[in-house]
Amino acid sequence: MEGFNAAFFNELDKLRKKKKIFWAALISILAVIIGQLAITMIKNGFGLRVAGGLEFPITVLSIFIYSILPLFTAFVAIDMFCGEFSSNHMKITLARPVSRLGIFSAKILNIGVFILVNLGFVMVVSLVSGLIFNPSSGNLMSFIKIILAYASTMLPVFVLALLIVFLSNLLKNGLAVFFLSVILYVGMIFLSIVFSSYSSFFLTSMFDWYTLWISDSPNYMKITRQFLIMVGCSIMFFTAGYALFDKKDL
Amino acid sequence: MEKAIVIDGLTKVYKNGRGIWDISLEVDQGEIFGFLGPNGAGKTTAMKIMTGLMRADSGDVRIFGASISQNYVQAMKHVGCLIETAESYPYLTAYENLKLFSRYYPEVDDKRIEECLQITGMLKYKKEKAKRFSLGMKQRLGIAAAILSRPRVLILDEPLNGLDVEGMIEMRKLIKGLAGEDKTTFFISSHLIHDVELTCTKIGVIYGGRLTNVDDTRNILSNYSTLENFFISEVDRNGRV
Numbered sequence: 378m379e380g381f382n383a384a385f386f387n388e389l390d391k392l393r394k395k396k397k398i399f400w401a402a403l404i405s406i407l408a409v410i411i412g413q414l415a416i417t418m419i420k421n422g423f424g425l426r427v428a429g430g431l432e433f434p435i436t437v438l439s440i441f442i443y444s445i446l447p448l449f450t451a452f453v454a455i456d457m458f459c460g461e462f463s464s465n466h467m468k469i470t471l472a473r474p475v476s477r478l479g480i481f482s483a484k485i486l487n488i489g490v491f492i493l494v495n496l497g498f499v500m501v502v503s504l505v506s507g508l509i510f511n512p513s514s515g516n517l518m519s520f521i522k523i524i525l526a527y528a529s530t531m532l533p534v535f536v537l538a539l540l541i542v543f544l545s546n547l548l549k550n551g552l553a554v555f556f557l558s559v560i561l562y563v564g565m566i567f568l569s570i571v572f573s574s575y576s577s578f579f580l581t582s583m584f585d586w587y588t589l590w591i592s593d594s595p596n597y598m599k600i601t602r603q604f605l606i607m608v609g610c611s612i613m614f615f616t617a618g619y620a621l622f623d624k625k626d627l
Numbered sequence: 628m629e630k631a632i633v634i635d636g637l638t639k640v641y642k643n644g645r646g647i648w649d650i651s652l653e654v655d656q657g658e659i660f661g662f663l664g665p666n667g668a669g670k671t672t673a674m675k676i677m678t679g680l681m682r683a684d685s686g687d688v689r690i691f692g693a694s695i696s697q698n699y700v701q702a703m704k705h706v707g708c709l710i711e712t713a714e715s716y717p718y719l720t721a722y723e724n725l726k727l728f729s730r731y732y733p734e735v736d737d738k739r740i741e742e743c744l745q746i747t748g749m750l751k752y753k754k755e756k757a758k759r760f761s762l763g764m765k766q767r768l769g770i771a772a773a774i775l776s777r778p779r780v781l782i783l784d785e786p787l788n789g790l791d792v793e794g795m796i797e798m799r800k801l802i803k804g805l806a807g808e809d810k811t812t813f814f815i816s817s818h819l820i821h822d823v824e825l826t827c828t829k830i831g832v833i834y835g836g837r838l839t840n841v842d843d844t845r846n847i848l849s850n851y852s853t854l855e856n857f858f859i860s861e862v863d864r865n866g867r868v
Contacts, residue, residue, distance in 0.1 A: 380700060383730035390727060394718050465714050469772075472678045472710065473731045474703040627680040 380475025384483035387470070388457070392487055397456065401449040405499050408445055412437055413506045420511075433507030434500055434523045435591070441499055442530055442584050443566075446492070450534055451558050453491050454541040457484045458622070459551035468627050477623045485615065488538045493531055500527040526587040533583040536607050537562075539614035540580065546621035583607055629691070631656040631780050631812035632677070636686035639672055647672050647836040650686070654829065656779070657810040659802060661817065661827030661844070663858055669836040670816040671711055674784050677814070678708045690780055707778035709786055713769025717758035721749050721768050724757060725775060732776040743771040746801065748794070762789035770798070774805070781805070782814045787822060795819075799826050824854035832858065834865040 392398060413433065461467040470480055500523065540561070544554045562581065569576035576582040586607075589600050632654040640646035647669035654660045664670050675681040677688045679699050688695040693702035715724045721744060729735040744750040747767040752760070757768065766789045773781055786802075787795050799822060805811040806828075817823050823830070824844065831841040839861055844854070851857040 380731055387727045387730055390723075391716065391719075394716075394723075396718075465712065466716060468680055468710060469714050469716070469728075471680055472703070472706075472708050473728065474700045475731060476700055624682070626682060627675065 380473065381479040381483055383473075384470065384475050384480050385486060388483050388487040389490065392453070392491060395456075397449070397452055398491075401445075401495060402498060404445055404449075405441075405495065406502055408441065409437055409499065409502045409506050412440065412503075413510050417510050432519075433511060434503040435526055437499060437503040438526055438530060438587065439585075442534065442587075443581075446495060446499075446530075446534055447537055447562065449495065450488065450492055450538050451541050451555060454488050454538050455545050455551045455554050455558075457488065458542060458545035459549065459554055462549065462625070462627075463551065465627075471627065478619065481619050481622050485539070485542065485618075488542070489531070489535055492534050492538065496527045496530055496534075500524070522591040525590045529587045529590045530584075532604070532607050533580065533586050536580060536583070536610050536614070539611055539618065543614045543618040543621070546618050546625070577603070577606065580610065629656045630654070630689075631658070631691060632660075632814060633689040634673070634677070634686070635689070637673060637676060637683050637688065638685045639676060639681065639683050645669075645836065646684075647833070650833070650838050652831055652838060652841050654812055654814060656812050657806055658829050659806050659813040659815065659827045661815055661823040661830045662833065663816070663820070663823065663830060664833035665862060668833045670833055671784055672836075673833070674708075674710055674782055674814070674816060677782055678706065678710055679703065680710060704776075705779040706782060707773035707776060707780070708782040708784075709769045709773045710782070710784045713766045713772075713788075715757040715760075715765060715768050715772070718756060720754050720756050721760075721771075722753040724768060725772060728772050728775055735776055739775065739777075743775050746774070747771040748797070763791055763794060766790055767794065770801075774801075777809070778811070780812045780814065784816050785818070786815060787817060787819055795822065802826055820855050820858060824848075830854065830857075832861045834862060837865075839865050 416433065416436075461470075471477070504523065541554065541558050544557055545551070548554050548557070565579040565581040569579040569582040583603055583606070586600075586603055589596060589603070630653050634650055634652050637650040638646070638648050640648075645667065650669075650673055662670050662673070672681065676683045677695065679695050683696070687697075690702040690705050693705075695702050715721075716727070719727070722740065725740045725743065729740060741750065741753075744753050747770050749764065749767050749771055752764065757765065760768065766786075770786060773783065787798055790798060802813055802815070803826065806813060813827075815823070815827065827844055829841070829843055830847060832839050847854060847857045851860070
């Protein structure tokens with residue numbers, strides 16, 4: 378994959394310079410602060426303990442993974458493909474000595490970096506916020522569990538991103554991709570509730586994968602099974618997305 | 628003379644029935660090839676296939692022997708291009724845009740980026756974001772991006788688009804200079820036929836998606852008073868057919 382390194386660092390540069398990253402960071406901070414204020418108010422007003430200092434990041438993650446993270450991941454994924462095709466910026470990259478597989482892989486890897494950085498950022502902000510507002514005697518184990526929970530969340534969101542990338546290469550209109558992604562996302566959540574026995578077929582049911590990792594007695598069989606399902610989905614979405622990207626005429 | 632560009636039986640048909648059929652031609656190293664044709668004749672389609680932005684239904688393009696369809700990366704190492712419109716990332720400065728492109732060419736350093744900005748008259752705007760650029764400035768930046776890697780082949784679709792008179796004269800000088808000193812090969816499409824006459828050493832006319840004539844500019848001008856007359860006679864002849 379000649380030219381992959383150049384394409385990867387170019388995509389990273391472009392991602393850094395876009396305003397979406399600023400908004401993603403700002404909204405993430407605001408969400409954490411609002412969440413923290415709500416917990417503090419409930420604690421002081423009603424005397425109820427919602428989450429302690431080191432439980433707060435996990436509480437934040439359980440909301441963040443179903444709301445802000447998929448939303449901004451969708452924005453970034455759609456912008457990288459539909460956005461660049463519609464604004465004619467894709468041809469700047471395509472007419473260079475780099476294969477389409479190199480460009481596609483570089484873009485996918487950058488979406489992965491975005492998810493990882495976003496998760497890391499929210500983890501640090503929520504950890505700091507949790508410890509400031511609710512200082513408690515957390516131990517090393519609970520700290521490791523927080524890192525494990527945030528790190529393991531990367532995979533299901535990355536699979537969702539690959540699905541959105543596939544849709545971005547299937548349809549030309551970014552808005553259509555966004556709404557289709559929202560409909561699919563809500564539909565999957567709804568179906569996994571209604572048909573709970575078949576929930577493992579729906580990608581969104583994998584979003585609480587992190588709970589398996591941080592439980593006191595981890596079910597390694599279930600972790601492995603869900604991991605293999607997600608890897609299988611990733612390979613399918615990546616291949617289908619690339620097949621469409623490779624055939625695109627500008 | 629080494630063949631810089633070999634186009635062999637290039638065919639691409641769109642869903643609406645338009646396209647190009649069986650285009651074959653050769654351009655020698657150091658030649659400035661002018662690709663002429665009315666709107667919708669298929670010039671941009673051919674140039675998009677030549678730069679890998681579009682796949683041909685059949686036929687192939689070889690740049691210094693490397694096939695665009697089989698060995699794209701190797702073929703594009705020799706090519707600089709400007710197709711349809713000069714695009715740049717609006718949220719990046721002129722310098723940052725070129726810095727991004729330079730990553731694909733290990734031999735291009737900051738000095739070369741400054742040199743290209745200087746050549747195209749964009750050095751004084753190097754720290755300005757591209758979103759504030761006029762059409763002509765974007766075109767100049769597009770040309771700077773095309774020549775950045777000192778390519779052996781430059782494929783330029785309407786390179787004079789949006790340039791002022793001074794810019795057009797500078798561009799003409801640049802093309803002639805690179806073809807003469809560096810033996811750079813040019814494949815240019817333009818509607819400004821007077822400029823093509825002054826710049827190009829070989830002319831190809833495309834009409835209705837088919838290549839109707841390829842000849843040296845000198846031969847054409849020995850039979851016709853101007854290139855415009857030749858072009859009109861070609862279009863008339865093929866229009867009647």
